[in-house]
Amino acid sequence: MDVLFSQLFAGLSLGSVLLLAALGLALTFGQMGVINMAHGEFMMAGAYTAFVVQGVVGNAGVSLLVSLPLGFLVGGLLGLLLEATLIHRMYKRPLDTLLVTWGVALVLQQVARDVFGAPNVDVRAPAWLSGAVDLFGLAVPKTRLFILALAVVAVVALAVVLKVTPLGRRIRAVVQNRDLAEASGVSTRATDRLTFFIGSGLAGIAGVALTLLGSIGPTLGTSYIVDAFLVVVAGGIGQIKGTVIAAFALGLLQATFEYSTTASIAKVLVFVVIVVFLQVRPQGLVSVRTRSLA
Amino acid sequence: MSAVTTESPSRLSALYRSSRARVIVGFAVAAVLLFAVAPATLSTFRLGLLGKFLCLAMVAVGIGLAWGRGGMLTLGQGVFFGLGAYLMAMHLKLADAGPVEGSGGVPDFMMLYGSGEVPGWWEPFRSPVVTILAIAIVPAGLAALLGFAVFTRRVRGAYFAILSQALAAAFAILLIGQQATTGGTNGLNGFRSFFGYDLADPVNKRMLFFLAAGALLVMVAVARQLMVSRFGELLVAVRDQENRVRFLGYDPAQVKVVAYAVAAFMAAVGGALFVPIVGIISPADVGVVPSIGFLIGVAIGGRATLLGPVLGSIAVSWAQTSLSEAFPSGWIYAQGALFILVVAFLPGGLAELFTRWRRSRRGSVPDGGAPAPGDDGTSDGSRPGAARTGEPGSGDPTVEPQTAVDHDPATSGRTA
Numbered sequence: 001m002d003v004l005f006s007q008l009f010a011g012l013s014l015g016s017v018l019l020l021a022a023l024g025l026a027l028t029f030g031q032m033g034v035i036n037m038a039h040g041e042f043m044m045a046g047a048y049t050a051f052v053v054q055g056v057v058g059n060a061g062v063s064l065l066v067s068l069p070l071g072f073l074v075g076g077l078l079g080l081l082l083e084a085t086l087i088h089r090m091y092k093r094p095l096d097t098l099l100v101t102w103g104v105a106l107v108l109q110q111v112a113r114d115v116f117g118a119p120n121v122d123v124r125a126p127a128w129l130s131g132a133v134d135l136f137g138l139a140v141p142k143t144r145l146f147i148l149a150l151a152v153v154a155v156v157a158l159a160v161v162l163k164v165t166p167l168g169r170r171i172r173a174v175v176q177n178r179d180l181a182e183a184s185g186v187s188t189r190a191t192d193r194l195t196f197f198i199g200s201g202l203a204g205i206a207g208v209a210l211t212l213l214g215s216i217g218p219t220l221g222t223s224y225i226v227d228a229f230l231v232v233v234a235g236g237i238g239q240i241k242g243t244v245i246a247a248f249a250l251g252l253l254q255a256t257f258e259y260s261t262t263a264s265i266a267k268v269l270v271f272v273v274i275v276v277f278l279q280v281r282p283q284g285l286v287s288v289r290t291r292s293l294a
Numbered sequence: 295m296s297a298v299t300t301e302s303p304s305r306l307s308a309l310y311r312s313s314r315a316r317v318i319v320g321f322a323v324a325a326v327l328l329f330a331v332a333p334a335t336l337s338t339f340r341l342g343l344l345g346k347f348l349c350l351a352m353v354a355v356g357i358g359l360a361w362g363r364g365g366m367l368t369l370g371q372g373v374f375f376g377l378g379a380y381l382m383a384m385h386l387k388l389a390d391a392g393p394v395e396g397s398g399g400v401p402d403f404m405m406l407y408g409s410g411e412v413p414g415w416w417e418p419f420r421s422p423v424v425t426i427l428a429i430a431i432v433p434a435g436l437a438a439l440l441g442f443a444v445f446t447r448r449v450r451g452a453y454f455a456i457l458s459q460a461l462a463a464a465f466a467i468l469l470i471g472q473q474a475t476t477g478g479t480n481g482l483n484g485f486r487s488f489f490g491y492d493l494a495d496p497v498n499k500r501m502l503f504f505l506a507a508g509a510l511l512v513m514v515a516v517a518r519q520l521m522v523s524r525f526g527e528l529l530v531a532v533r534d535q536e537n538r539v540r541f542l543g544y545d546p547a548q549v550k551v552v553a554y555a556v557a558a559f560m561a562a563v564g565g566a567l568f569v570p571i572v573g574i575i576s577p578a579d580v581g582v583v584p585s586i587g588f589l590i591g592v593a594i595g596g597r598a599t600l601l602g603p604v605l606g607s608i609a610v611s612w613a614q615t616s617l618s619e620a621f622p623s624g625w626i627y628a629q630g631a632l633f634i635l636v637v638a639f640l641p642g643g644l645a646e647l648f649t650r651w652r653r654s655r656r657g658s659v660p661d662g663g664a665p666a667p668g669d670d671g672t673s674d675g676s677r678p679g680a681a682r683t684g685e686p687g688s689g690d691p692t693v694e695p696q697t698a699v700d701h702d703p704a705t706s707g708r709t710a
Contacts, residue, residue: 033452089638093641094452095451099593099633099637100633100637102633103637106626106633110626110627113623114623222582222583226456229460230460233453263471264471267463267464267468275440278444278457282448
């Protein structure tokens with residue numbers, strides 16, 4: 001029973017990290033079909049934001065609370081810049097966006113290496129997040145719980161924005177039918193920019209959260225980007241629901257496989273499961289039904 | 295290749311215009327350059343370096359076929375390159391370790407990290423024949439299997455790209471995790487002989503270079519034949535209008551699987567020859583980053599042309615070697631900038647510039663009339679393949695491999 005609980009929690013914890021990383025992608029990839037390989041580097045930027053803020057503020061607790069909105073802003077502005085300079089030229093060539101943003105990712109990584117140095121740096125966790133709480137007889141690190149809660153808050157906030165606000169209505173309209181939305185007077189350009197800002201900002205928040213889990217380095221993003229994209233692919237695009245389910249499912253799978261084999265074999269097994277799953281549901285877990293053929 | 299592309303004297307122009315003759319002349323020039331000029335002018339070290347570039351160019355030929363012609367953005371060619379390389383490296387390690395009866399036949403690194411025993415799945419690779427067969431079959435077979443699984447379910451575009459990238463990530467993680475049997479992060483290195491030939495001997499190094507050069511020439515020839523064949527036409531058609539091809543009664547999945555498997559085979563051979571020439575293979579050569587790095591040369595040269603990928607790949611490898619010696623961080627900026635500039639602003643690669651330049655120099659010959667009749671444009675890489683897609687009245691030389699995808703999320707990747 002203990003083993004079951006600890007595996008369950010390990011899976012949920014991993015799933016929440018994946019979810020934070022993939023949530024922004026679900027938005028940018030889902031709405032615009034833009035494959036932003038620099039998403040991982042936006043996470044890295046968020047993580048370094050937390051590092052810089054801590055250097056300025058000092059107090060770990062205050063710096064975390066300042067870093068979260070600031071990380072959102074840094075990630076979002078980077079995304080806005082990328083959208084305005086490069087991506088908006090390439091909406092008709094989604095595969096080429098992948099390569100262009102990969103180039104951006106390489107540059108951002110090297111910038112981080114030149115500014116902060118190649119070795120990893122540490123961000124101290126605040127005192128109120130150190131230690132563990134006892135949950136059903138299981139010692140659960142508070143940082144893990146915090147990330148889980150943060151992921152839940154992020155999902156709920158995003159869901160509210162998408163469902164209730166005028167911005168969310170515009171986003172959904174553009175996702176479902178871009179031409180009709182444009183014809184109805186929705187500025188798809190402005191909507192695209194805002195969506196990209198929010199999606200990239202979520203990457204920044206994910207980056208800040210990752211500083212709680214370990215030291216951070218210039219290649220922080222690369223280690224998450226592939227998994228995050230797999231989550232989005234398995235979850236299906238156009239709706240947040242699929243991404244949430246897929247993130248936790250993959251987290252639980254990875255944790256289970258890791259328990260019975262090794263971490264490296266678990267990765268391979270998860271990949272195999274996803275390929276097999278796409279045989280059954282090529283459009284992912286949840287998909288928006290359309291009449292389109294292609 | 296420059297001899298082919300410069301303007302010929304008028305006496306030779308008839309010969310020059312004949313596409314078959316141009317192909318033959320092109321191959322002859324390449325052969326002279328690779329088999330006579332390069333060995334005569336380059337030191338053994340530089341020749342080895344060029345041999346390495348040729349191996350990477352083999353991967354590029356395959357990517358040109360799968361991505362440029364077939365529209366499959368494969369971000370996982372490092373897997374097939376790595377499979378070929380590791381299969382070869384396993385054989386070389388076992389051969390170096392000697393026969394089982396004498397010294398025990400256990401490769402040195404296994405003594406260090408492992409149990410000192412050769413695992414069962416290594417044993418078949420003591421045989422050179424099994425190794426060569428495995429290099430020819432295993433990577434291409436894996437590509438065919440994966441391709442069949444995803445293409446028949448119409449997983450394509452970005453989804454295929456992401457899956458192929460995940461494959462590369464999983465492969466590298468697996469290699470690193472199994473240090474006792476794969477050498478882990480260090481990879482496999484320290485090879486002394488290649489099928490009985492001493493690798494330290496300069497004569498044998500030159501022989502290896504010739505082997506790589508010959509293999510590359512054969513691959514380019516095969517790729518050219520594929521491109522001008524009915525299969526090549528079909529592949530381009532699938533790239534541009536997959537549904538139209540399906541409605542005509544063809545199976546696009548089959549066409550794609552073949553192209554993907556051929557690309558995997560080429561990558562595997564490149565990997566297999568990379569090992570004895572370079573002397574090391576490690577996860578750093580096969581993971582996500584090098585896999586996507588293979589694409590930049592292809593993009594620069596001109597993804598849909600025959601020679602663009604080869605020349606682009608060799609140029610990028612050369613630039614990487616010389617730049618990263620001088621400015622270690624400069625190369626990464628340069629690589630990133632190349633990805634951004636070439637893919638965003640020059641999707642047809644340098645071949646596109648060359649075509650524009652040649653057209654403007656010939657005066658305003660109407661589009662479509664510029665190439666000589668029957669000219670397949672593949673012998674000098676001067677014309678992007680898009681010109682062959684048979685789009686009537688298409689005067690734009692820009693290579694646009696992806697069909698215009700609308701913004702509906704459900705259509706941007708795969709079919710519901």
